[in-house]
Amino acid sequence: MSQKVLLNAKEINIILHRLACQLIENHNDFTNTVLIGIQPRGKFLANRLAAMLKDDYKIKNVQLGLLDITFFRDDFRRGEKTLEANTTEINFLVEDKKIVFIDDVLYTGRSIRSALTAIQSFGRPHEIELLTLIDRRFSRHLPIQPNYKGRQVDAINNERVKVNWVENEGEDAVYLVNN
Numbered sequence: 001m002s003q004k005v006l007l008n009a010k011e012i013n014i015i016l017h018r019l020a021c022q023l024i025e026n027h028n029d030f031t032n033t034v035l036i037g038i039q040p041r042g043k044f045l046a047n048r049l050a051a052m053l054k055d056d057y058k059i060k061n062v063q064l065g066l067l068d069i070t071f072f073r074d075d076f077r078r079g080e081k082t083l084e085a086n087t088t089e090i091n092f093l094v095e096d097k098k099i100v101f102i103d104d105v106l107y108t109g110r111s112i113r114s115a116l117t118a119i120q121s122f123g124r125p126h127e128i129e130l131l132t133l134i135d136r137r138f139s140r141h142l143p144i145q146p147n148y149k150g151r152q153v154d155a156i157n158n159e160r161v162k163v164n165w166v167e168n169e170g171e172d173a174v175y176l177v178n179n
């Protein structure tokens, strides 16, 4: 196995500030907007962006939820392992709101398709956007594209993009891993 650094901590920090500013440009004071991190890996990016919007850009109304998609995946019956669900925490109404889904890597698009199904049980949002740190181009199985992206990456099928966060892995970094 070999791995190459795609983004270091400084580059990630710059990208997070850009993404936060792009969100503010489109969502102003976030009165009608909610952020939803897609479990499990989207929660780290979602927490970071929500904290940055509050602390660095003084947005008071940032509402952040977490959405588990485990049993909404189209392949959930295929695996041999018992699946473990993550937490869903949405303590606000999504009816008529603008939702921004947040995930770390956009690959086939199947996780986002599952998230679109899962969110239906919470109401009918006005619109849903997608923000991703890494957009793996040319890997999509579904017609799903991000509205906001940190970095576009061309990776081939036996390569994997690995996103590490200080809170979980002890460092902020993105690697391209070749198995």
Ligand SMILES: O=c1cc[nH]c(=O)[nH]1
Pocket: 105, 106, 107, 136, 159, 160, 161, 162, 163
């Ligand atoms: O390369 C990939 C694809 C999906 N999810 C990841 O975390 N990395």
